[in-house]
Amino acid sequence: MSESSSSAQPSDFRSEAIEGAQSVVVKVGTRVLTDSNGKLDRQRIETLSAGLCEIAESGRQTIMVSSGAVGAGMGKLGLEERPTGLSQLQAIAAVGQADLIQAYERALAKRGRHAAQVLLTRSDLKRRDAYLHVRNALGQIHQFGAVAIVNENDSVAVSELMTTFGDNDRLAAQVAGLLGDALLVILSDIDGLYDGPPELDSSKRIELVESLDDSVFSLAQDHRNPLSKGGMASKLAAAQLANSYGHPVIIGPGRDDQVLGKVLRGENIGTLFLPPHRGLRGRRRWISGSAEIAGKLVLDAGAARALRHDGRSLLAIGIIDVKGDFDAGDVVLLVDADGREVGRGLCNYPADEVRQIRGHASDAIAEILGHRPYESVVHRDNMTVVT
Ligand SMILES: Nc1ncnc2c1ncn2[C@@H]1O[C@H](COP(=O)(O)OP(=O)(O)O)[C@@H](O)[C@H]1O
Numbered sequence: 001m002s003e004s005s006s007s008a009q010p011s012d013f014r015s016e017a018i019e020g021a022q023s024v025v026v027k028v029g030t031r032v033l034t035d036s037n038g039k040l041d042r043q044r045i046e047t048l049s050a051g052l053c054e055i056a057e058s059g060r061q062t063i064m065v066s067s068g069a070v071g072a073g074m075g076k077l078g079l080e081e082r083p084t085g086l087s088q089l090q091a092i093a094a095v096g097q098a099d100l101i102q103a104y105e106r107a108l109a110k111r112g113r114h115a116a117q118v119l120l121t122r123s124d125l126k127r128r129d130a131y132l133h134v135r136n137a138l139g140q141i142h143q144f145g146a147v148a149i150v151n152e153n154d155s156v157a158v159s160e161l162m163t164t165f166g167d168n169d170r171l172a173a174q175v176a177g178l179l180g181d182a183l184l185v186i187l188s189d190i191d192g193l194y195d196g197p198p199e200l201d202s203s204k205r206i207e208l209v210e211s212l213d214d215s216v217f218s219l220a221q222d223h224r225n226p227l228s229k230g231g232m233a234s235k236l237a238a239a240q241l242a243n244s245y246g247h248p249v250i251i252g253p254g255r256d257d258q259v260l261g262k263v264l265r266g267e268n269i270g271t272l273f274l275p276p277h278r279g280l281r282g283r284r285r286w287i288s289g290s291a292e293i294a295g296k297l298v299l300d301a302g303a304a305r306a307l308r309h310d311g312r313s314l315l316a317i318g319i320i321d322v323k324g325d326f327d328a329g330d331v332v333l334l335v336d337a338d339g340r341e342v343g344r345g346l347c348n349y350p351a352d353e354v355r356q357i358r359g360h361a362s363d364a365i366a367e368i369l370g371h372r373p374y375e376s377v378v379h380r381d382n383m384t385v386v387t
Pocket residue numbers: 028029030031032187188189190192193194195196197198219220221222223225228229230231232233
């Protein structure tokens with residue numbers, strides 16, 4: 001972690017982050033979008049929509065990942081406490097989502113744009129074909145001059161409503177992962193990451209995080225809120241995922257009416273998280289962030305070394321064990337004999353065939369399987385390696 005240790009000023013990094021961004025994904029949470037009575041704050045949606053239009057006018061593809069369906073639904077249905085029953089939450093989200101999208105449409109239409117409702121389930125981003133369709137649809141929405149308003153499709157996808165860790169913050173990072181050169185802006189009820197408990201006067205906003213390591217994660221001090229499920233820990237995890245795609249991230253104040261304009265002008269606002277230099281691209285980005293892990297291959301020391309240090313493909317001879325029942329084309333986790341992740345990648349063979357060929361030299365594979373073999377079990381182009 002660093003609060004700007006290098007000679008470059010945080011403001012330089014901020015200007016670079018926005019100047020290098022061809023697209024901006026903004027995520028806004030329930031706490032920002034609902035007032036103290038839990039009702040949808042339409043004025044907030046107005047000001048955020050004005051900011052989205054400002055970004056769109058700069059020519060950047062602009063996407064809003066907006067929570068608030070459950071919050072809005074609770075307001076509409078006059079509920080004071082967030083129910084815990086899954087079907088109740090789904091029904092509330094369905095009522096609230098209509099209200100939410102109408103509020104965005106009204107606000108954007110005043111500025112000559114339309115709201116395009118995009119409801120996604122995690123599984124939509126796990127399959128390569130669906131992943132590409134979502135990306136194309138978002139691109140077309142941008143071409144039409146509309147602003148995509150994304151939320152998880154709560155009435156069919158229950159992961160977000162059920163889990164306490166993992167929410168629209170992660171979805172926003174995954175959406176950013178669909179795009180090249182994106183900036184992810186996570187808006188919260190707080191103005192950034194603090195270096196101590198945010199309620200203490202002694203705690204200060206951190207302007208710049210150059211390396212999102214465990215010491216940064218230890219700063220998240222979340223207390224459960226009935227309206228919101230994410231918390232700072234989930235924002236940091238999302239920032240880390242977006243950083244792994246090569247995207248910078250800003251966690252900033254959703255209640256500042258000018259926040260998006262300030263981001264656009266590179267002003268010192270929120271906490272900026274810089275990505276490590278080598279971001280993942282295309283298929284690799286999908287493999288590392290969105291793809292479901294279908295099984296596991298345990299590698300011997302030589303194979304682990306060849307992948308980690310020499311950028312090699314994985315050959316059958318280096319595989320000592322196969323876990324799970326996966327198909328060809330599924331994403332598998334690659335671990336060393338101690339169980340540490342080496343990487344993950346698309347497996348060319350189904351699990352039963354990998355079981356037959358593991359430990360064998362490549363020239364023996366055709367005879368074992370009775371068909372033409374692939375050059376490798378996991379090709380290096382279809383693999384991400386933990387560095
Ligand atoms: N180190 C920290 N710095 C800032 N906020 C923190 C920190 N640790 C925990 N938080 C909490 O994270 C909250 C923001 O996350 P969350 O409740 O998910 O909001 P939202 O609904 O806006 O997504 C803040 O209100 C704050 O209470």
